[in-house]
Amino acid sequence: MDDLEVRQLRYFVAVAEELHFGRAALRLGMAQPPLSRAIRELERRLGVRLLERTTRHVSLTPAGEVLLRDAKPALDAVAAAGRRARHAGRAEPGLRLAMKADYDGGLLPRILAAYRLEPAALPVELVLVGRGEQLPALREGRADVALLPVPLADDRGLDVEPLLTEPRLVALASTDPLADRPRLRVADLAGRTLPDGTPADRDGRPPTAVTAGPSPLAEAPPRRLDLAQIFNLIELGSIVWFPPASVARRHPRPGVVYRTVEDLGPITLALAWPQDSRSPAVAALVRTATTVAATAARP
Amino acid sequence: MDDLEVRQLRYFVAVAEELHFGRAALRLGMAQPPLSRAIRELERRLGVRLLERTTRHVSLTPAGEVLLRDAKPALDAVAAAGRRARHAGRAEPGLRLAMKADYDGGLLPRILAAYRLEPAALPVELVLVGRGEQLPALREGRADVALLPVPLADDRGLDVEPLLTEPRLVALASTDPLADRPRLRVADLAGRTLPDGTPADRDGRPPTAVTAGPSPLAEAPPRRLDLAQIFNLIELGSIVWFPPASVARRHPRPGVVYRTVEDLGPITLALAWPQDSRSPAVAALVRTATTVAATAARP
DNA sequence: GGTCATCCATACCTTCACGGTATCAATGCC
DNA sequence: GGCATTGATACCGTGAAGGTATGGATGACC
Structure with missing residues (x-):
C-alpha cells in the first residue's frame, strides 16, 4: 500500500509541468477526468496535497515541488533500467556511443581503429544526437558512453574523462x-x-x-x-x-x-559514462580514447 | 507500450535474488502463478529473456543481470521520491538525521545546540538505525542527512563531509x-x-x-x-x-x-546527504557540524 | 531404471483499477 | 449578471492482476 507507480509519477510530472489538467491529459493522450482521479489517488497514497487547484488556477504545493524535482530522476532511472536490459539482451551486444555528428575533435576514426584492437572491444554503434542531447541519451539508457563538451551542468552519477581541448x-x-x-x-x-x-x-x-x-x-x-x-x-x-x-x-x-x-574560450571534449557501468568494453574505450588523444596532442 | 512499472521491477528483483519463483512469491506475499505471468509479461515488453528457467533451476541471463543491477537504484529513486514528498508535506517539516545510536563522536549535543541558533535551522529528528543502515535510510528518503563512518563503499549521488577522526x-x-x-x-x-x-x-x-x-x-x-x-x-x-x-x-x-x-586504524565520522539536496537546512547543519568538529579538534 | 517430490507453466475465474463519456459546479472575465 | 473555461463527480465497460486447481517436466533417491 506504500509503493508509487511509474504511471502515477508520469501523470504527476505532466500536470506539474503544464499546471493545467486539460493540457496535461492531452500531452498524455488520455481524457481529463481519469487524470484528475489519478492525481487524487496519488495524493491519497502519499497523504500529502501536491497541487493547489481551483477551476481557474493550478499551482504546486511545497510537497509537489519536492516530488517534481525527485520524480524526474526516478523516471529516468526506470527508463534507463529498461533500455539497458533491452540492449543487453540483443544477440550481438554493441557499445553505443552518443555524440553530436562531427563533434569528435577529429579523433573518432583513430579512436575507433585503436579500440578495435582491444581484446574487450565490442562493435561500436554511433548514436548521433542533437546538441545537448548526449546526456539525456546516457541517462535514459539509449547509449553506453557519450562524447560531449565539458564542463557539464550536471554530472551527477557520471564519470567523466576529458580528451582534448581545441580552439573555436x-x-x-x-x-x-x-x-x-x-x-x-x-x-x-x-x-x-x-x-x-x-x-x-x-x-x-x-x-x-x-x-x-x-x-x-x-x-x-x-x-x-x-x-x-x-x-x-x-x-x-x-x-x-x-x-x-x-x-x-x-x-x-x-x-x-x-x-x-582571439579571446574566444576553447572547448573541451570529454567522454562520460554512468558511474555504475562495470562494462569492460566501456573501460577499454575510455582507455583507448585517452591514449589516442594524448598522442594526438603532441604533434 | 514502452514503460516499465515499479511493480514489475519489484517482482523481477525478488525472483532474480531468490532464483526461485515459489520463494519469491512468498516474499512478495502473493501466489506463484501470477508472479510467473508477471515476469513473462515483463520479458515480453522488453523483448528480452531475463531468466533461464527449467522446473529444477532458475538462473539469470546476461540481460537479467543488467536489469537486476539497474532495477535496484531505480526502485530506490522511486521510493525516495515518495518518501521525500510525504515528508515535505508534513505541517512541521523537520530535518531527519540518520545515525547509529552513540556513534556521534560525542559531538552531537554541541552540534545540535549550535545548529539551533542558525536562522535556517529546522527541528532535528533523529533517525536511529542499525549498523550500516544509514546509507539505505538516506537513499530511500527516510532521512535528509546521515552521520556515518567513511570511506563509503558507494558514495554515488552523495556529498560527504568528514567531521572528525578518532581512535578505536x-x-x-x-x-x-x-x-x-x-x-x-x-x-x-x-x-x-x-x-x-x-x-x-x-x-x-x-x-x-x-x-x-x-x-x-x-x-x-x-x-x-x-x-x-x-x-x-x-x-x-x-x-x-x-x-x-x-x-x-x-x-x-x-x-x-x-x-x-597500537596498530588499530582510526575511524572517521562524516556527514552525508543527497547531492541534489538544495535544502538550506541541510547546508546549515553541515556548516555548523564542521565548525563544531573543527573547534572540538583543538582542545 | 522406476517412482516420487519439486517446481514452473497453464487454464480458468473473480475482482477492481483504469479509462472513457456525460455532466455538474465553481471561478474569473467582460 | 451572463458566459466561457476548467476541474470534479457520476456512471459504465474493459482488461489487467491476483487467486485456485492442475498439468507436466525434471532431478533425486531407492
Missing part, C-alpha cells in the same frame, strides 16, 4: 566586412545571431549553457538547424557560428570563411 | 589475560569473535566493510546485537569489540576494560 573559430560570410580582418575579437561579433536564434553574448556562448532539456512547452523552442541550413544562413550573412577548429577544418566551403577569435 | 579501542573482559597488558596489538586479538559473529582479522575489520545490504536470504545473516548483549558477551569473554574512543568513554562498565590497540 568563427564562421562568417566571405562577403562580411569582418572577413577582411585576419583576427577578430568576440566584441566585434556581439549582437550577431547564432544558429539557435539567440544573439551572441560576449562569451561566445559556452556550448553547454542551454541543456535544460525539453522545457514545459516553452514559448520559444530554440531553433535546431542542420549543417546545410547553417552554412546557407552564414553565406547569406544572417548568422555567425563558432565551431571548434576540427569541425571547421572538416567543412571548407566557398562563400564561408573561418577566422580565429 | 578494544573492549575486553576484565578477566581476560590480555587485560593486564596496558597496550595491545591487533595480532594479539586475531581469531577472537566480533559482535557480528565473524572472527577478527588483522585489520580489526573496517567498520564499513559489511555494508552489502540485506543479502538475498544469505545463509548466515550477521548477528545484530544491542549494547546490553554486547557488554554481556564481552564480560563473559565470548567476544571482543572495537568501539571508537568516544563510544567507550560513554560506556564505562565494571567487568569490561578498554585498552588501546
Whole structure:
C-alpha cells in the first residue's frame, strides 16, 4: 500500500509541468477526468496535497515541488533500467556511443581503429544526437558512453574523462566586412545571431549553457538547424557560428570563411559514462580514447 | 507500450535474488502463478529473456543481470521520491538525521545546540538505525542527512563531509589475560569473535566493510546485537569489540576494560546527504557540524 | 531404471483499477 | 449578471492482476 507507480509519477510530472489538467491529459493522450482521479489517488497514497487547484488556477504545493524535482530522476532511472536490459539482451551486444555528428575533435576514426584492437572491444554503434542531447541519451539508457563538451551542468552519477581541448573559430560570410580582418575579437561579433536564434553574448556562448532539456512547452523552442541550413544562413550573412577548429577544418566551403577569435574560450571534449557501468568494453574505450588523444596532442 | 512499472521491477528483483519463483512469491506475499505471468509479461515488453528457467533451476541471463543491477537504484529513486514528498508535506517539516545510536563522536549535543541558533535551522529528528543502515535510510528518503563512518563503499549521488577522526579501542573482559597488558596489538586479538559473529582479522575489520545490504536470504545473516548483549558477551569473554574512543568513554562498565590497540586504524565520522539536496537546512547543519568538529579538534 | 517430490507453466475465474463519456459546479472575465 | 473555461463527480465497460486447481517436466533417491 506504500509503493508509487511509474504511471502515477508520469501523470504527476505532466500536470506539474503544464499546471493545467486539460493540457496535461492531452500531452498524455488520455481524457481529463481519469487524470484528475489519478492525481487524487496519488495524493491519497502519499497523504500529502501536491497541487493547489481551483477551476481557474493550478499551482504546486511545497510537497509537489519536492516530488517534481525527485520524480524526474526516478523516471529516468526506470527508463534507463529498461533500455539497458533491452540492449543487453540483443544477440550481438554493441557499445553505443552518443555524440553530436562531427563533434569528435577529429579523433573518432583513430579512436575507433585503436579500440578495435582491444581484446574487450565490442562493435561500436554511433548514436548521433542533437546538441545537448548526449546526456539525456546516457541517462535514459539509449547509449553506453557519450562524447560531449565539458564542463557539464550536471554530472551527477557520471564519470567523466576529458580528451582534448581545441580552439573555436568563427564562421562568417566571405562577403562580411569582418572577413577582411585576419583576427577578430568576440566584441566585434556581439549582437550577431547564432544558429539557435539567440544573439551572441560576449562569451561566445559556452556550448553547454542551454541543456535544460525539453522545457514545459516553452514559448520559444530554440531553433535546431542542420549543417546545410547553417552554412546557407552564414553565406547569406544572417548568422555567425563558432565551431571548434576540427569541425571547421572538416567543412571548407566557398562563400564561408573561418577566422580565429582571439579571446574566444576553447572547448573541451570529454567522454562520460554512468558511474555504475562495470562494462569492460566501456573501460577499454575510455582507455583507448585517452591514449589516442594524448598522442594526438603532441604533434 | 514502452514503460516499465515499479511493480514489475519489484517482482523481477525478488525472483532474480531468490532464483526461485515459489520463494519469491512468498516474499512478495502473493501466489506463484501470477508472479510467473508477471515476469513473462515483463520479458515480453522488453523483448528480452531475463531468466533461464527449467522446473529444477532458475538462473539469470546476461540481460537479467543488467536489469537486476539497474532495477535496484531505480526502485530506490522511486521510493525516495515518495518518501521525500510525504515528508515535505508534513505541517512541521523537520530535518531527519540518520545515525547509529552513540556513534556521534560525542559531538552531537554541541552540534545540535549550535545548529539551533542558525536562522535556517529546522527541528532535528533523529533517525536511529542499525549498523550500516544509514546509507539505505538516506537513499530511500527516510532521512535528509546521515552521520556515518567513511570511506563509503558507494558514495554515488552523495556529498560527504568528514567531521572528525578518532581512535578505536578494544573492549575486553576484565578477566581476560590480555587485560593486564596496558597496550595491545591487533595480532594479539586475531581469531577472537566480533559482535557480528565473524572472527577478527588483522585489520580489526573496517567498520564499513559489511555494508552489502540485506543479502538475498544469505545463509548466515550477521548477528545484530544491542549494547546490553554486547557488554554481556564481552564480560563473559565470548567476544571482543572495537568501539571508537568516544563510544567507550560513554560506556564505562565494571567487568569490561578498554585498552588501546597500537596498530588499530582510526575511524572517521562524516556527514552525508543527497547531492541534489538544495535544502538550506541541510547546508546549515553541515556548516555548523564542521565548525563544531573543527573547534572540538583543538582542545 | 522406476517412482516420487519439486517446481514452473497453464487454464480458468473473480475482482477492481483504469479509462472513457456525460455532466455538474465553481471561478474569473467582460 | 451572463458566459466561457476548467476541474470534479457520476456512471459504465474493459482488461489487467491476483487467486485456485492442475498439468507436466525434471532431478533425486531407492
